[in-house]
Amino acid sequence: MIPAPRPCLLLALLALAGASQAAEVTIYRCTDAQGRLSLRDTPCARGEQQQTRAMALPRDPPPRPASAHDAVAASKPSAAAAPPPRVVVIRPPRPMYECVTPDGERYTSETGEGNPRWVPLWTLMPVVPTRNPLGDRVGARRPPPAQFRPGPPRPLPPDAGFAYPAGTWVRDECHALPQSEVCARLSDRRYELDRRYYSALQSERASIQNEQRGIDARLADDCER
Structure with missing residues (x-):
């Protein structure tokens, strides 16, 4: 039984034939003395049965004319290649x-x-200046008694008990x-904490370090611009 030609061999021959500029290519079908079948693009060897077949080479279709829409789409950058937008948040x-x-x-x-x-x-009461009742306001309403005028509270009688005024x-x-003054005071406070840290007790150093980290973060956000 003669084995059928393998598809990979046929594809290889077609690919090799595609390199030629001719419109057709000749495929040689060769059968040796043992009955083995082979396909090639050259004549069979001596002693082999040869059969030939002419095959047309495949051609690519002509390019499609570019439309105005394709030209505009080609001029725009690809969405996949465009970098993601960068968002910058500016905090006062x-x-x-x-x-x-x-x-x-x-x-x-x-x-x-x-x-x-x-x-x-x-x-908090405004001080109202009083005038002489017999002066330029003769006949006017007399000022209130002293106990009703604004002034410091008078001591309560001993039997009055305790009361809040x-x-x-x-x-x-x-x-x-100003922001420049804020940064200067933060820097002064940071320097003062550095001096206190070496002479502070071990229990106080943790709170000093926490305050230093807060000042460093504020200096980096609000002053180093």
């Missing part, structure tokens, strides 16, 4: 405030609200610092 620097106590002591705060303190209400909470006055 955190403010710092300087507050002043009634005694003139200054301190810094992260918010514009100063430390609260309790004050009696009489300290009327009052309210007020906060120290604060104002925002």
Whole structure:
């Protein structure tokens, strides 16, 4: 029984024939004395039975004319090759405030609200100057008695017990610092913590390190621009 030609051999011959510029190619079918069949593009050897067959070479179809849509699509960059958009978030620097106590002591705060303190209400009442009842306001309403005028609270009788004077909470006055001053004070605080660290107790060093890390992060975000 004559074996059929293997498809891989036929494909190899067709590929080899494709290199030629001729319109047709001749395939030689050779059978040797043992009945083995082979396909080649050259004549069979002496003593082999030869059969030939002419085959047309495959041709590529003509290129399709480019349309205006294809030209526009080719000019645009590929979506897969385009890098992803880069998003940059700019955060404004955190403010710092300087507050002043009634005694003139200054301190810094992260918010514009100063430390609260309790004050009696009489300290917030406006002082109304009184006039001589017999002067330029003769016949006018006489001023109220002294016990109803604004002034420091008078001591209560011993049997009156204990009572809180009327009052309210007020906060120290604060104002925002310029950003350059904020960075300078943060740097001063960082230097002060470095000096304290070497002389601090072991239990205090952990809190100093935590504050140093917070200052370093704020300096990197708000000052190193």
